[in-house]
Amino acid sequence: MKSCPRCEASMDDSARFCSECGAPQTEEAAEELDQYVQRQAKQVAAQSGGIRGDGGSTGGGTGSGDVTAADVFGVAAEELTEREQLWRRGTYVLGYATVVIALTQIANPGAWFLLLGGIAILPPTRRLLGLPVGGTFKREAMAGLYAVFVVLGAVLFFVL
Known part of the structure; x- marks a missing residue:
C-alpha cells in the first residue's frame, strides 16, 4: 500500500485519487481533474452571468441583489465578439478623450456638457x-x- 503525498493517508496502489483528500495520484488523473474543473467553471459562469450574445447581461446574476464587478463592467473581453470589442475600445477612447478635453476647458460652461457626454x-x-x-x-x-x-x-463653447 502506498500513502498520499498530500495527506499521508493509506491507499491502494492502483487508486487514481486519494479517498481522504481527493488529490490526484497520477498525471493522467491530474489532467482529468483540471479539465473537469475548467468545464465546471465555464458552466457556473454561464449560469450565474446570464451572458447574452450582445455582450450584455440579462441581469440574472446571483439573485441576491448585490452588484458585482461583472455587473458593472460586463463580460470578459474574450467572451465578446470582435465587433463588440471594437465598440467597447472605441467608446473608452472617445469617452476618456472627451472627459480630458472637458477638464482642460472646465471654466467654460460648455465643458460641463462635454464632461457629461464623455461619462x-x-x-x-x-x-x-x-x-x-x-x-x-x-x-x-x-x-x-x-x-x-x-x-x-x-454650441456653448462658440456662443459663450
Whole structure:
C-alpha cells in the first residue's frame, strides 16, 4: 500500500485519487481533474452571468441583489465578439478623450456638457444606469446621449 503525498493517508496502489483528500495520484488523473474543473467553471459562469450574445447581461446574476464587478463592467473581453470589442475600445477612447478635453476647458460652461457626454459614453456608465431597470441601455441610446451632450457643449463653447 502506498500513502498520499498530500495527506499521508493509506491507499491502494492502483487508486487514481486519494479517498481522504481527493488529490490526484497520477498525471493522467491530474489532467482529468483540471479539465473537469475548467468545464465546471465555464458552466457556473454561464449560469450565474446570464451572458447574452450582445455582450450584455440579462441581469440574472446571483439573485441576491448585490452588484458585482461583472455587473458593472460586463463580460470578459474574450467572451465578446470582435465587433463588440471594437465598440467597447472605441467608446473608452472617445469617452476618456472627451472627459480630458472637458477638464482642460472646465471654466467654460460648455465643458460641463462635454464632461457629461464623455461619462455617458463609457461602458461602465451604460451598465450602471441600466442596473435599476434590469439590463443595460442600448449602445445607440448612449451614443445618442453622448451626441446631444457634445453638440450642446460645442454650441456653448462658440456662443459663450
